Amino acid sequence: MASEFPQNHFDLFRLPVRFALDRAALDQNYRALQGEVHPDRYATATSAERLRSAQMAALVNEAYQTLKSPVDRARYLLHLNGVDTQEETNTAMPADFLMRQMEWRETVEDARAAADIAALEKALDDLKREAAEFETQLHTALDEKNDHARAADLVRKLRFLDKVRDETELAIETLET
Amino acid sequence: MALLQISEPGKSAAPHQHRLAVGIDLGTTNSLVATVRSGLAVVLSDEEGHALLPSVVRYLPGGNVTVGLSAQAQQSGDPQNTLVSVKRFMGRGVHDIADIGLYPYRFVDAPGMVQLNTAGGIKNPVEISAEILRALKIRAEKSLNGELAGAVITVPAYFDEAQRQATKDAATLAGINVLRLLNEPTAAAIAYGLDNAAEGVFVIYDLGGGTFDVSVLRLSRGVFEVLATNGDSALGGDDFDRRVFCWMLEKAQLPPVGPEDTRLLLTKAREAKEQLSTRSEAHITGVLSGGDVINLTLDNATFTELTQHLVGKTLAPTRKALRDAGIAIEDVQGVVMVGGATRIPQIQRAVAEFFKQEPLNNLDPDKVVALGAAIQANVLVGNKDETDLLLLDVIPLSLGLETMGGLTEKIIARNSTIPVARAQEFTTFKDGQTAMSIHVAQGERELVSDCRSLARFELRGIPPMAAGAARVRVTFQVDADGLLSVSAREQTSGVEAHVTVKPSYGLGDDEIAAMLQSSFSHAAEDREARALREAQVEADQLLATIRAALEQDGDALLDAAERDALESSMTALQSALASAERDAITHAASALNRASETFAARRMDASIARALTGRKIDDLKV
Structure with missing residues (x-):
């Protein structure tokens, strides 16, 4: 059986x-x-x-x-389709996204230095909104266009955002204790 | 006996028989035992009607031990042999205890878990806790008039691996079959949720004698899902007492005091704190051993000021728990207060202010944990149709491994729902490397030296390969008690190593066995007779369960040959039982267990299919 x-x-x-x-x-x-x-x-x-x-x-x-988790779900879907998202190896990002990245990090760094918890909380909210936008695009790429390359690209971007979010949360925790 | 507990409503899986099960709240200050009687959770009192058993153990010369009120009455007279708040030492080494100078005990300077020198010999926190558990077990068996089938023991949600393991070891030592270690705030949520038919997101704020927990739960039709938990396993009502104690020394301009006076003043401090819950000031009077008289008045404003930072220390973990749960303060349906220390008015005010709503105080904060544990024990032991209660709990702290440069690589993140299993691959970094050392740690910090070290073990016999060619898969598994086991396997050669993590401050299995032996010989109990009785009971239950399962599903899930094989294993166990030889019984029982594995697996698969089809699929598309 x-x-x-x-x-x-x-x-x-x-x-x-x-x-x-x-x-x-x-x-x-x-x-x-x-x-x-x-x-x-x-x-x-x-x-x-x-x-x-x-x-x-x-x-x-x-x-x-x-x-x-949207990013884990997307990665898993890609995995089922035999697509590796290459999150550790492929760190090439478009210039505008890298700029955004640097801006995020600066915002968080400044807020941390100023011990401004409210600013860090706001950064978290903004990150959440940005992530939600990528998730909408993931839906289009995966469910409508079947564009795996684009989806893998979005997963890598979301992974970046996750890292910034972790750093922001850590900064808040450190300031609170 | 689960083969058998999967049953359709209306069908009884196992032969109907009420099993005695209790919930035990092993507290820092007080401990309780509760059970479900005629469908109602009740706390069991002692013969004088006391529900709370003070968590105090006194060792007398000659091996006598007293526990509870009588021990508590002697604590100022005999402070070095009368041990209170021992829960704070569970799974902890001497250097872990920050305020060690404030305890009037004779600590033994030895590696591993703290040990205390008493008139009854050197004792560790596991042995001391076992005395408390034994007293509760005796109380329950007297009151219920029978032997306990098992107990659910509660632990602070923020207890780490070492503290949990120490608690389980203490129960084993007390001769208690542990059905489950249950997190205290989750136990409180069960009692509260079932009583109030609560639905939605609730926060449990649990400030006990020595520990603080905060848990965020979603309650929905009998499912209690913990979204996040946080806390401080060394913060509680005791710390409020100590602040008052230090204030008293300063105010009365006392020189450093001896153990007797320390205990006396700590007791006075606790009484003053308790008075301030209902009054605006407390008078503290007493005579010290040297004849000094203290006569002080502590008002509420001063007390609030003295302990302000302690209240603040509970709010940081509360924020963290909410953030991890992804829950905003406005989404919180209610805040349930648990633990004696939540009677302190300024705690009530701080919590109300933080959550912008009055906390819920309609349960006895001392009893709610034991009541919830009793409800869970009743379900686990199979007395109740369990389909109406499901607990989904989490681990409080991340688990990981040490990697290059002394960094921690997290394998299982904090607030993961248990049970959980996760694997990660590592490789060798030197050519021809044949062993890999694995260091398991718990905590959130980046450097492994800032986390709690749980265990170290080695995977040996890796065939020599070029650096980076070996693929070592390390698997972490956390069971429903929140306890970890780790295994490592080199994928290309199949070399394996496995450890059930015994934290560095834990006790080895041989140490437990030695303590068990001495406690049995102490109680003059016949160990062999007891072991035989246990084996017989287990074998009887196994047979009954498999019989019931066969009746229910045997025809559908087994062919004739499979059924014959299973039945002949059952016959073998029956003959072993008739022989009354323990080894024969355990051998035949494990053979039957193995023989029933396929049947068990098929029953579980069938139940999974049933869960999502038939009766339930219709509900899904609403």
Whole structure:
């Protein structure tokens, strides 16, 4: 008897393989799945069952986190299509994006030096907006134009933004403590 | 026995039998035990009607030990042998304890976890905590009139690996079957959420005697999903007492005081703090051992000033938790206050101001954690149709590895939902390198030296290759108790190494075994008889579970040959049981466990398919 375990994260949650996401369906199916496999359902089970439950629950968590995050979801879709996003190796970026990058970093650096938490919080909001714009473009590239090269490019840009966001959050945390 | 706990509503998976299960809140100041009786969570009191057991252990010469109120009554008279707030030392070394000079104890200077020299010998925090847990176990078994099947033990959400492992070890030492380590704020959320049919995003603000936790949860139809947690595992009501204690020394112009007077003044400080929750000033009077009389008045304004920065120290983690959860203050439906220290009026004010809403105080902040743990224990042990409660908790601190240059590479980020497993590949940096040393650390800082070191192990026997050619895959797994295991495997050769992380300040399995042995011989309990009884109970449960599973799914999921094989393993276990030989029973039980693996896997796959099809698929498209 073959295992019926789904082939990919989208199938696991019975969702179509695409970037646009029905978040309510993802959440609901995630909870339904955890309701079946979570170790709390197997607390007094045999060791073999507890181990399997932990593995399954970890897999369901991993799949949920991947689909929930737009950049991880896009990377995963590209991976399913055999496209490597080359985030470590391909750091070539258009000049205007690099300029934006430097501006972001300067803003954060200045706010940090001035201990201006409000300015850092505003920078976070701006970053979020910028990321949302890239995510809209990802939807177009992946679901409508099937343009993998463009999508991989957007994933790399979002990765840059993530790094700036991490630095900004770290700056806020450091100032708060 | 899960094979069996997956069941459709209305079908009972395992033979119906009520199992005794409790929730235990092992607190810094007080500990409690609760259970679910006739569908209602209740705290179990001692024979005199006291619900709270002071977390105080006194060691007397000759091996006698007292726990609770009677020990507490002696704390000023015998401060060096009467140990309070030992939770602050769990999983900690001497140099981890910042204010060590303020404790009236005889610390032993030794590597590893803190040890204390007492009239009963040298004791570590695990052994001391086990005394408290044992007292609660005895209370519960008397009150429930039977042996406990298991317990859920609560820990501060911000406890790290070493502190969690130490807590679990203490329970093992006390002879308690740990069903789950449950985070205290999550336990409180269960009790609060189920009581109030709460839906939406809630913040649990939990300031106990020695620890502070803040958790952000989304509550939705019986699912308790922790979005983020943060805190400070060395901040609590005790620190407020210490501020008052230092103020008293200064005000009364006292010279440095001895252990007896330290304990006396700390007790006076705690009483003053408690009085200020309902009054505007507190009078502090007492006579020190040298005859000095203290007579002071502490007003609310002074107390507020003295402890202002402590209140501030709780707000930074609160902000972090909200940011990690991606939740704005306006999105918070309610703020539930937990822990005795939240009775302090200025804490109430600070929290109300921060969240722009009055905090919720309609639960007893001392009892809510134990009640939530009892509800969870009742579900875990299988007394309740568990489909109406699901907890999705997170790890509080990131887990990672040391890489080149003493940097930390995070493998699992803080606030990841557990259980979680994640792998990362590393390579060799020298030609012909045949071993790789792996250093596991926990924390958020960039330098590994600023994080807590958890374990070091080596992967050996890598075949010599050019630098960068080996592919070492390191896998981190965190289970539902929040405990970590790490394995490493060289991909091209298949060489493997595996460790269940025993934190550097943890106790080795052999140390635990030695402590168990001495505690059993101490209690004059027949270890062998007990082990046999446990093996028999487990074997009986295993058989019952598999029988029930076969009845339910045997025909659908197994062919005749598979079923025969499983049934002959069952017969083998039954004959072993008849022999009353422990080794034979455990052998036959593990053989049956192995034989049931395929069946278990198929049942789980079937349940997954069922979760998303049939009855539930219709709900999805609303």
